[in-house]
Structure formats: structure tokens, C-alpha cells
Amino acid sequence: xxxWLIITxxxxxxxxxxxDLFLKSKKQKTDIxxxxxxxxxxxxxxxxxxxxxxxxxxxxxxxxxxxSDYNIICRYQAAIYLFGFFYGKNIPLFIARxxxxxxxxxxxxxxxxxVRMFKTQKLLQETINKExxxxxxxxxxxxxxxxxxxxxxxxxPDEFSIMIAENRPEECNLFLQAGMSPxxxxxxxxxxxCYAARYNKKDIVSWLAQNGANINAVSKDRGYSAVMxxxxxxxxxxxxxxxxLGCDLNIISKDGQSVLVLAIGNGNENICRTxxxxxxxxxxxxxxxxxxxxxxxxxxxxxxIKLMEExxx
Numbered sequence: 001x002x003x004w005l006i007i008t009x010x011x012x013x014x015x016x017x018x019x020d021l022f023l024k025s026k027k028q029k030t031d032i033x034x035x036x037x038x039x040x041x042x043x044x045x046x047x048x049x050x051x052x053x054x055x056x057x058x059x060x061x062x063x064x065x066x067x068s069d070y071n072i073i074c075r076y077q078a079a080i081y082l083f084g085f086f087y088g089k090n091i092p093l094f095i096a097r098x099x100x101x102x103x104x105x106x107x108x109x110x111x112x113x114x115v116r117m118f119k120t121q122k123l124l125q126e127t128i129n130k131e132x133x134x135x136x137x138x139x140x141x142x143x144x145x146x147x148x149x150x151x152x153x154x155x156x157p158d159e160f161s162i163m164i165a166e167n168r169p170e171e172c173n174l175f176l177q178a179g180m181s182p183x184x185x186x187x188x189x190x191x192x193x194c195y196a197a198r199y200n201k202k203d204i205v206s207w208l209a210q211n212g213a214n215i216n217a218v219s220k221d222r223g224y225s226a227v228m229x230x231x232x233x234x235x236x237x238x239x240x241x242x243x244x245l246g247c248d249l250n251i252i253s254k255d256g257q258s259v260l261v262l263a264i265g266n267g268n269e270n271i272c273r274t275x276x277x278x279x280x281x282x283x284x285x286x287x288x289x290x291x292x293x294x295x296x297x298x299x300x301x302x303x304x305i306k307l308m309e310e311x312x313x
Contacts, residue, residue: 002139003029003061007079008068010034012121016068019125026132033058035076062091063139066128068121070097090114092135094128096121144177161186165199172204182213189220197229202238205230209245216248223254231262231271239271249280256287264295264304272304282308 004023008016013034023030065086073079073095086093093115118124128135145155153159153171155178163171176182185191193213196204205226209215218225227247230238243249249259260280263272276282282293296304 001027001029002063002136003031004064004066005059005062006030006032006066006068007072007082008032008034009072009076010036012068015121016066019066019128022125022129023132028132029061031058031062035072035079037076059085062086063142064135065091065093066124067093067095070095070117087114092116094118094124096124140177141179144174144179148174148178155180157184157186157192160184160192161190161195164192164195164201164204167199167201167204169204169207172207176211182208182211183217185217185220191217191219191226193217193226194219194224194229197226197235197238197242198233200233200235200238202235202241205238206241209242215242215245216251218251223252225251225259228253228259228262231259231266231268231275234266234268234271236268236270236274240274243274243278249275249278250284252284252286258284258286258292260284260292261286261290261295264292264299264301267299267301269301269303272301273307276304276307276311282312 006016006020013032016032020030020032059082065082067073067079067083073083083093091114095115096118116127118127148155148171151171151174153163153174155175157180160172160175160180163175182192186195191214193205193208193215194217196202196208215227216225219229222228224232225247227239227242227249228251230242252258253262258280260272260275260282261284263275280292282296283291285291285294290298293305293308295301296308
């Protein structure tokens with residue numbers, strides 16, 4: 001849940017009620033800070049412990065800030081402090097202004113990446129009403145990134161691949177929640193779903209596929225797809241899973257081999273059967289002009305030959 005601080009003054013308290021009610025109706029936490037000469041006097045805030053604590057209580061845990069009138073920043077001492085504080089913490093600021101506001105200051109403020117200016121408070125409110133779900137999604141990503149940071153994990157594809165290899169589903173999930181694509185590749189060009197297959201992580205292969213990963217993505221090193229990596233590792237369960245998900249069984253690797261040729265070479269009849277029944281073409285030739293059928297003949301794999309011939313009828 002996000003926490004919105006709405007900063008206004010005595011002239012704007014009525015105007016912010018509608019946006020406050022809207023945010024509350026969407027299960028958002030809100031707090032209205034009515035700026036006055038008294039509660040924004042820097043000297044008084046610093047000298048009085050009670051006033052100091054009350055002032056900072058207003059900004060504790062704030063994720064988004066609305067300033068109902070740009071002139072509040074210019075008029076009240078502590079308001080400019082709050083602006084700088086939120087900007088420094090990269091907290092989004094939404095500020096309503098009017099055409100008479102000081103142009104020079106506005107031009108500076110408008111350059112800040114986390115500040116959005118609106119000609120009227122009505123436009124500000126309409127934007128928040130329309131884009132609240134986007135702010136919620138970004139806040140979820142931000143929270144996930146913070147959790148990764150606290151765990152000492154950099155938000156990088158290479159670190160994501162390590163979490164996959166170490167079978168750490170909680171951390172893997174945080175990477176996706178933080179905004180990393182399930183199709184991201186490590187610095188060597190290996191897709192995450194290939195990593196999961198290479199490290200025999202069936203649950204993570206399934207989880208990546210459920211989250212939209214391309215099950216036919218090909219790595220840059222060997223030119224293998226995930227099912228080819230699973231065949232190479234002789235992992236029957238992952239092969240069965242990927243075949244059941246409809247993976248492409250006729251991709252050719254960098255060395256010119258099909259997945260069925262790999263399976264024949266590995267000598268696992270169960271995997272060969274799964275691939276043939278899943279639609280793998282036994283007649284695709286490799287760089288040596290040999291097909292999976294030819295290799296099965298060469299190595300006298302009678303059961304596999306029979307299965308291939310039956311599926312070709």
C-alpha cells in the first residue's frame with residue numbers, strides 16, 4: 001500500500017478533499033499536511049522537539065507527494081525542504097500550478113525527473129485517477145528492488161542467473177517483481193530458461209514459462225534452446241515439461257544438430273520417445289549430412305528406429 005502526503009494550505013483544504021477521498025477509496029494511505037507560517041518555520045521546527053517530531057511524522061513512509069499549489073513551495077520555509085527531501089529520495093511529486101507562477105523557478109523544477117507539473121489541480125487529479133494502477137505497479141517494483149538490495153543482490157541478469165542456478169525461488173521471484181523480464185539474458189547471451197534447464201531446475205523452468213518466458217529462446221553460446229539443454233543434461237522431466245508446453249523440436253544448434261540428433265547421441269530412449277511423439281523431425285540433416293534416423297541406424301537403436309518409422313506412417 002502506498003502512502004500519499006498531500007501538502008496544501010488553508011486556502012486549499014477544501015480542494016484536496018476529493019483527491020483524498022479517491023485515494024482512500026482505492027485503499028491508499030493518505031495524510032494531509034496543511035502548511036502554515038507556524039508549522040513550517042524552520043527555526044521553530046529545529047528548536048522544538050515536539051514540533052520536530054510532529055513534522056517528520058508527516059513524511060515517515062511517504063511514497064508519493066501531492067502539492068496542491070506550486071506557490072506553497074515558495075511561500076513556506078519548510079515546504080521547500082520537503083520538496084528537496086522527496087526529490088532526493090526519488091519520491092514522485094505531483095504539483096499543481098497556474099500561469100502566474102514564477103517562470104524561472106518553474107523551468108528548473110520541471111527538469112526534475114520525478115516531478116510532474118499540472119496547469120490545474122483538476123488535471124492533476126484526473127491524471128492520478130487514470131494512472132493510479134501504474135503508480136501501484138511501479139511501487140511494487142520499487143519495494144522488490146529494495147528487498148534485493150537488503151539481501152545484497154544487484155539487480156542484474158547475471159545475478160538473476162545465479163539465483164536460478166542456486167535454486168532460490170524467493171529471490172528469483174523478487175527479480176521479476178522488480179521488473180526484470182523473464183526473457184532477459186545474462187552477459188553471455190544465455191536466456192534464463194536455458195539456465196534453469198542446464199541446472200536441472202524443473203520448477204524454475206515451469207515458473208519462467210508461466211510468467212511468459214519464450215520457451216524457444218536460443219542461447220548465443222551453443223545455439224541451444226531450453227529443451228536442447230535439457231536433452232544434453234539427460235533430464236527427462238524437463239524435456240517432458242517443455243514438450244507438453246509445445247516447444248519447437250526442430251531448432252538447429254550452432255553445430256548443425258537438431259534436438260533429436262542430440263538425444264540419439266546421448267542414448268536416452270525415453271527422451272527420444274518423448275521427442276518423437278512430440279513431433280520432432282527425424283529426417284533433418286546435420287552439417288555432416290546425417291539425420292537422427294541415420295544415427296539411429298548407425299548406432300543400431302532398433303526401438304528408436306521402429307518408433308520413428310511408426311510416426312512417419
